[in-house]
Amino acid sequence: METRTIQIFDTTLRDGEQTPGVSLQTEEKVEIALALAKLKVDVIEAGFPVASPGDFEAVSQIAARVKGPSIAGLARANEKDIETAYKAVKKADRPRIHTFIATSDIHLEHKLKMTRPQLLERAEQAVRYAKSLVNDVEFSAEDASRSDWKFLCQVYERAIAAGATVINVPDTVGYTTPAEFGALITHIRTHVPNIDKAIISVHCHDDLGMAVANSLAAVTAGAGQVECTINGLGERAGNASLEEVVMALNTRHEYYRAITNVNSQQIYRTSRLVSTLTGIAVPPNKAVVGDNAFAHESGIHQHGVLNNPLTYEIMSPESVGISRNAIVLGKHSGRHAFEERLKHLGYEIDTETVNTLFAKFKDLADRKKMVFDKDIEALMVEKAAVRPEWYTLVYHHVASGNQMVATASVQLRTSAGVSEAASCGDGPVDAAFKAIEQAVGFPVGLKDYQLKAVTAGEDALGEATVWIEQDGRTFSGRGLSTDVIEASAKAYVNAINKMLAVCGFPAVQQAQGR
Numbered sequence: 406m407e408t409r410t411i412q413i414f415d416t417t418l419r420d421g422e423q424t425p426g427v428s429l430q431t432e433e434k435v436e437i438a439l440a441l442a443k444l445k446v447d448v449i450e451a452g453f454p455v456a457s458p459g460d461f462e463a464v465s466q467i468a469a470r471v472k473g474p475s476i477a478g479l480a481r482a483n484e485k486d487i488e489t490a491y492k493a494v495k496k497a498d499r500p501r502i503h504t505f506i507a508t509s510d511i512h513l514e515h516k517l518k519m520t521r522p523q524l525l526e527r528a529e530q531a532v533r534y535a536k537s538l539v540n541d542v543e544f545s546a547e548d549a550s551r552s553d554w555k556f557l558c559q560v561y562e563r564a565i566a567a568g569a570t571v572i573n574v575p576d577t578v579g580y581t582t583p584a585e586f587g588a589l590i591t592h593i594r595t596h597v598p599n600i601d602k603a604i605i606s607v608h609c610h611d612d613l614g615m616a617v618a619n620s621l622a623a624v625t626a627g628a629g630q631v632e633c634t635i636n637g638l639g640e641r642a643g644n645a646s647l648e649e650v651v652m653a654l655n656t657r658h659e660y661y662r663a664i665t666n667v668n669s670q671q672i673y674r675t676s677r678l679v680s681t682l683t684g685i686a687v688p689p690n691k692a693v694v695g696d697n698a699f700a701h702e703s704g705i706h707q708h709g710v711l712n713n714p715l716t717y718e719i720m721s722p723e724s725v726g727i728s729r730n731a732i733v734l735g736k737h738s739g740r741h742a743f744e745e746r747l748k749h750l751g752y753e754i755d756t757e758t759v760n761t762l763f764a765k766f767k768d769l770a771d772r773k774k775m776v777f778d779k780d781i782e783a784l785m786v787e788k789a790a791v792r793p794e795w796y797t798l799v800y801h802h803v804a805s806g807n808q809m810v811a812t813a814s815v816q817l818r819t820s821a822g823v824s825e826a827a828s829c830g831d832g833p834v835d836a837a838f839k840a841i842e843q844a845v846g847f848p849v850g851l852k853d854y855q856l857k858a859v860t861a862g863e864d865a866l867g868e869a870t871v872w873i874e875q876d877g878r879t880f881s882g883r884g885l886s887t888d889v890i891e892a893s894a895k896a897y898v899n900a901i902n903k904m905l906a907v908c909g910f911p912a913v914q915q916a917q918g919r
């Protein structure tokens with residue numbers, strides 16, 4: 406059997422954006438899409454254009470600015486959705502419309518209130534209309550894994566006859582098992598007469614922890630496209646994780662006889678970028694991209710890996726873009742060395758950005774003896790998170806101890822001037838947050854706060870993430886510093902800026918508010 410190339414369809418920006426607590430702004434979505442293009446995924450599902458004007462705008466921007474992958478927009482099986490999706494993706498070099506309708510009896514009866522013949526008709530019309538607008542049309546039978554197999558095959562046959570180039574088989578509710586799902590794919594291959602005119606795609610959810618296993622079983626049975634997300638983000642328990650699907654196919658290509666076009670060395674930094682911009686942390690034990698994925702704790706394992714990595718390593722950290730060597734730069738490193746390191750890490754950036762980053766690097770090297778690759782990656786990701794900021798933190802001063810009440814004073818700058826405030830609190834971080842809240846002059850709904858070290862060592866760079874809530878939406882902010890209070894205060898201000906960019910000033914109006 407010859408080796409097949411499996412298409413990787415990334416839906417981080419559509420299904421992944423439906424992760425509870427995630428809301429990305431247009432610039433953040435473009436930043437992620439650019440990273441996905443570098444990762445060399447085949448298709449980027451950029452959003453659901455009819456869902457909101459914000460979704461439409463993000464998909465349009467990505468279609469116009471991100472080159473390489475096909476850009477897909479999701480649409481229900483109706484004219485308005487399809488037309489809106491078309492308007493959003495039309496500027497892409499290779500636009501795709503992805504239209505879907507549910508085919509299981511549960512959905513037909515309780516959601517769509519349609520009969521099977523009516524559904525066949527609707528699916529055909531939707532695909533035909535999409536095909537009149539673009540050449541590349543994907544058709545999804547929502548809840549396929551709980552649909553009647555015979556009926557499902559009829560739907561796919563009609564969709565392909567109407568012009569679908571890809572037919573997607575979603576396990577929408579994460580219910581199937583690898584053997585069962587593989588059998589369904591085989592059944593479709595042998596019972597849909599015109600199946601050779603379309604690629605079979607799968608879209609698996611992880612409710613029972615089997616999304617990746619189900620996707621791979623489908624590949625073995627002949628599926629040619631896998632839908633997945635960075636870090637496995639997505640509705641409920643999430644989707645199949647892109648990094649796990651890709652590395653399973655890479656590592657076991659002799660077994661699967663299949664590869665992908667993905668540049669695996671971009672996996673780690675894409676994972677970090679997505680984690681930072683969505684505010685959803687990657688668990689340390691997560692396969693492929695978790696902090697512990699390549700850490701060998703037991704002495705026997707460490708000894709083996711030092712003699713020959715193959716003893717306990719089935720893939721190398723370098724293959725996913727994690728560098729093994731530790732120390733890179735220090736305070737005496739010059740601009741040239743810094744730029745070389747960025748190139749080595751795979752970043753091609755303009756001189757102006759290198760200058761900005763170099764200034765940040767110098768500042769960091771002053772505070773920290775050794776600057777590691779992970780620190781540089783963190784600076785890069787922080788750059789990605791920069792947006793027009795309403796407030797900037799000018800200074801903060803915090804006094805705390807076990808015999809005193811923590812007090813903080815802060816100064817924030819806006820285009821309208823500076824704002825100062827002081828407050829006491831339950832510990833130094835709480836005091837700093839309360840002082841910032843007073844300085845901005847409206848209540849900030851703090852939801853969650855997290856602090857972690859980017860690298861090991863007592864002078865490690867601390868990375869703080871803060872989640873705040875406004876109008877029922879969650880916004881995450883991130884701050885980076887060797888001083889954990891400063892990292893926390895920066896994260897809090899960053900979250901407030903993101904919230905203001907979307908919601909405007911809350912009811913308590915500032916004089917200069919929008």
Ligand SMILES: [Zn+2]
Pocket residue numbers: 420577608610639640644
């Ligand atoms: Zn889904």
